[in-house]
Amino acid sequence: SQELEQSPQSLIVQEGKNLTINCTSSKTLYGLYWYKQKYGEGLIFLMMLQKGGEEKSHEKITAKLDEKKQQSSLHITASQPSHAGIYLCGADSLLDSGYALNFGKGTSLLVTP
């Protein structure tokens, strides 16, 4: 089965600083998704990447997919307290019956004033 490893596991940054979260897959990536989760709540969709070399941005968050390296990165520019939460990468995992999303363990982000 496909495994997704996220690094770092946790991150504390000062407000205004940039940061990067990585997600590495044990198998070829066909679709890579980034979600954000506030503690004790559901997941909020951020971005989906489907092609090698694809890069998407939304506000101050940019995600890239390196298909050859089976890796994706999420970069936050000029972090704010509102960016705090758990960032999860997910990948399409092929089952006998179709696809389901498989997730990494997440990266916990805290932004300090």
Place this chain on the structure above:
Amino acid sequence: DTGVSQNPRHKITKRGQNVTFRCDPISEHNRLYWYRQTLGQGPEFLTYFQNEAQLEKSRLLSDRFSAERPKGSFSTLEIQRTEQGDSAMYLCASSRNSGREKLFFGSGTQLSVL
């Protein structure tokens, strides 16, 4: 979109009791998924439905777990004879079509088994 709705938000039960959770997906979504998430881990896939058909059962954690989506709309997840190890967040998600697209998640049901 009114969003994916899950009830209850929190459930406290005693070991050995049965519990049932409900999920109402976004109305035009055909796919419905159940996940379990424990502290410090990512969501773990359990099962999913295409309309009323349950397409994958093999990932359900034991035969104490069962799910239904009788009319292809809302779904229920039941855990029989709960154990302390069942304590977790149970998440429901839905999507419009047949997979390989973003999922919309509910807020989850937090289960505590005493």
